Amino acid sequence: MLDGLFAPFVEFAFMRRALAGILALAFSGAPLGVLLMLRRMSLTGDGLSHAILPGTAIAYAVFGLSLWHMTLGGFLAGGAIMLLAGVMARTTMLKEDATLASFYLISLALGVMIVSLRGSNVDLMHFLFGSVLALDDATLLLVAGIASITLVSLALLWRPLVLDGLDPGFLRTVSRTGTPAYFGFMILLVLNLVAGFHALGTLLAVGFLVLPAVTARFWARDLSAMVLIAGIIAFSGGLAGLLLSYHASVPTGPALILALGLIFAASVLFGPVGSVLATHRAGRHRTG
C-alpha cells in the first residue's frame, strides 16, 4: 500500500516533476482562487483560461512547440481579452460577464481551429487537456517562477484586494490602491492560467484554481485559514490524481480534476461549515 504511494515518485523522474509542478500550482493558485470565489468571479476565471488559447495557438503555429513563445502568446492573449472585455463593458451596454463569455467562446473556437490546421490531434489534446506527466525542466522552472512571483505580489496586494471586495466604498475613501491592486490581481490570474495551461491544458487549468477554493469554503470561517486549506486541498487532489492516473492508466489532467471533484463533493456533504450536514443537523442549541 505504502509502496503504491511512494514507488512511482521514487522510481520515475517524470512523476517527481509532475508532483513539484502541482505543488507550485496548488499554493500559488489557492489565494487567487479564494479571491476569485469571494468576488463572485469564478466564471471569469473560466473565461480567461479559454481566452489564452488563441495566443498559445498562434505562437505554436509560428514557432512550433516552444515553451517561451507559447507562454508569451498566452499571456498577451489573456491580457488583451481581459482589457477588451473591460473596455467593452464600460463603453457599450453589455455587462462584463457577457462580453467575457462572448470573447472566450470565440477564442476557444479560434484556438482549436489554428491548432488543428497546423498540427495533429495529439497536439490538440495537449492544448485542451495539458500534459502534466511531460513537464520538462524548463516548464517546471516557468511554473515555479510564476508561483513565486504570484506569492510575493499577493503579499503586497493582499490588504487592498481583500478590502476592495469586502467594502470598496470604504477603501476608496482611505486609499487609491483598489484599482491598481485589482489589475495586478488580474495579471497574476492570467499568469497562473498560463502556467496551469502547460500542465492541465486550457480546459482544466482553471479547475485547479476554483475547485480547491470553493471546497475550502466548507472548512474555514477565516480568510487566511481558507487560503491555506485551499492550497492543501489542491495539492492533495493533485497527488491523488497523479497516483490514480499512474495505477489505473487514465489521463492525468482529468484524473486530477476528478480527484478534486471527489473532495468537493465530500465537503459539500460533510464539511464543518455550511455543508448539507452542518445546515441540517438538528443538534442541541446553546442557551446564548
Added chain:
Amino acid sequence: MLGTATDHGAASAIILDDLTLGYDRHPAVHHLSGRIEPGALLAVVGPNGAGKSTLIKGLIGELKPLGGRISGALAGPGRRQVRLAYVPQKDGIDLTYPVSVFDLVAMGLWERRGLFGAFGRSDTRAVAQALALVGLSGFERRPVGTLSGGQLQRALFARVSLQDAPVILLDEPFSAIDNATVDDLMTVIGGWHREGRTVVAVLHDLALVRGHFPQTLLMARQVIGWGPTAQVLTPENLARSRAMTEAFDETAPFCEVSPEGGHAHTHDHAHDNGHDHGDAAAATGSPAGQAKTHPHA
C-alpha cells in the same frame, strides 16, 4: 486613542459653491451653495431621491461635480486638506466575506498602518477600545456575516472612531436600526461632536434630528432650507420638499449658466420654488426616467 480633531487642522470649513452633482448629466443635487463650519453637527434631510446620498458621494470625491465646486476642507481628491471618515449605506459591504469583526474594525487603522504595516499590541488595544465605545466588547472573533443589522452598524461606528478623522460623513446610519442602538450610537456621535469633529449625517427620523442636531440641511435636489434645525424643519418647508418628483426627464433641456455667472435657463421656471426637472417623465411613466432614479443605492 482619540486625539482632538483640531490636531488635524479641521479649522477650515467645507464650502459648497453652486454645486451640481448627478448621473449621466441629470442633476441629483442642483445648484447647492453653503458652508459646513468646522465642528458642525449637521443633519441632511429630504425625501427619497432628493440627492442626499449623491451629496455625500460628492463630498467624499467619488462623484465629480457637473457644475460648481467643493472647496475648503474637502476640496477635490488631490487637494483635500483633512482626512475624512465615511460610513456608507450598509448594502455596500459584502457580508459573505470570511472576515471577523476585528478585521472589519481594524480597517479603520488603514491610514496609520497602510499596505504592510504590522499590527502591534497597541492596535489590538485600540480596536478593543473602539468596540467598547460602541458596546461590542468581546465581539472580536465573530464573523461579520453573523452580526445583526444593529451590531454591524455599531462595528462600522467603531471603525470610524479608529480612523480618528476630523470630518465624519454618515449615510443613513440608522435605517432599519432599533431605538436602543440609535440611542447608543447618538451618544457616540455626541462624543465626536464634543471632540470638535465635523459630523454630517443623512437622516430620515425628524424627531431625532430635532432632538440632537443643531444644524439641518433640508434638500430636494436643491436647498429648501439650511440653518438652525428649528427654523429649517417647518411644515411649509417640509411640504415643499415632498412636492419634488424623483424621475429624471430624458428630454429636459440643458441647464445653462451664463458667462457672467447668472442662470440663463432655456426653460422658464423660477429657481427658488421647488421646481422639478422630471414632471414630463413622471407623467408618462417613462421607464428610462424611472430606471435612472437610483443609479446607485
